Amino acid sequence: MDVLFDQSDAIFDGFWETIQLLLISGLFATVLGTFLAAMRVAPVRVMNAIGTTYVNTFRNTPLVVLFILVVFGLPELDIQYTFFEKATIALSVYTAAFVCEAVRAGINTVAAGQAEAARSIGMTFTQTLGRVVLPQAFRAVVPPMASVYIALAKNTSVAAGFGVTEATATLSALLNNDPQAAYWLFFGIGLGYVAIVAVISTGSHLLERHWAVAR
């Protein structure tokens, strides 16, 4: 038990790295994913195709494979990023595919009449999407988006094997120094992830209530 207090600095440093990965990748994935969802519903066939191909490619690629391509492939092309940036690229690119599908599902919940009404008063596609459809769609996607972010929080642990000292890498290091404390260490690190997930799900719950409307 003491090990958790003795090593609290290392554990907090590790989780701070995990949280940074989560926030930055989450932000990029949300922006990219929403943009992709817009492409998938756009009235331009080429854009639909790009969106569909992206989702099919990256949703079907195991995250570890994506990490290997980014971490081992980019330096071969002489593209140098820090390991934190490379981890962020892999996580964002992967998660964006899931965000895209969640947002697209949300768009489908908005009654077609809403978009038609917007068009009939002369709004362009971008205006229709940005002012009428997406605001209503986001309301519906809070629960599935929370699932995507929770999955992302846990996926950050893959970065432990690719040069980022986040919580799981810290666990490995502590475990190696003090193998006797294995159960407490697993418990402590596990608890940290549970806490992160709890914050996401509570946030999503509050947001869902706040945005609830009678339809």
Place this chain on the structure above:
Amino acid sequence: MRLRRTQALMIVGLAMAMVACGEAGEDDEASGLEAPVVESPDFPEGSQMAEYADAGAITIGVKTDQPGIGFQGAGDDEPSGFDIELGKYIAGQLGIASEDIDWEETISDNREPFLQQDRVDLVLASYSIDPERLKIVGQMGPYYITGQQLLVREEDKDTITGVDDVQGVEVCSVTGSTSLEQIEAEGGIGRGFDTYSECVEQVRSGAIDAMTTDGAILLGYEAETPDELEVVGDEFSEELYGVGYYPNTDTEFCNFLRDSMQQAMDDGYWADAFEATLGESGIETPEPPEMAPCP
């Protein structure tokens, strides 16, 4: 789109090329060493030795990604290296032929649990003797002494000449290893990877400037591609390799391991095994170390 697809293809192609290179690196050569097998050895009833000898089989935990110490290439039937040869010798003392040994891969994180759960009977896996580990498992040795060093690209050997030059330099090793912690204490920026081979690949590709772990392991990688990589500087720690066994209270078994190892050192097998494995990288065969008495 066109561009993205081309780039993706290039990355995939390169990744495949890298895998191919990794496979071509290690040539599977028979060491020519033959560990002696004792015919029907006599052990006290109920001892751990008698148990293994009667079963006629033993499971040994080894590394499979450290050339020279414990390495198994993609097409190899069994691992090879210094630890492997010594494992065969110990098994031979139990009357177990090398083909009856079950080699199990152990990584740094799972050596203690594997011994405790009886998934392996012995561990010879560049297993440094450590007081924290000794509380859980037994470690007989040292049978080999090495120390932490640095591996850099050939062209960098004049800029990074030793541990004094690692200030602010990114240095990789295996996630969670003692080596990584040690290099951070020396002022380097530690970068952890799952395996040593991934780490060495980062050094080769230029993403990271140096790799650190026990000198013996680094020499194995240097021996693979001597034109590309170079081990630099003096050893800045002392690692004592021991044979892991369980439970740590079994003094009788520890004494058996110690006697077997002592015999291997005395009859020249230890030196032959070294020459055929780690010695390939060009280092001189050292004197066998003095082993500590069993607890």
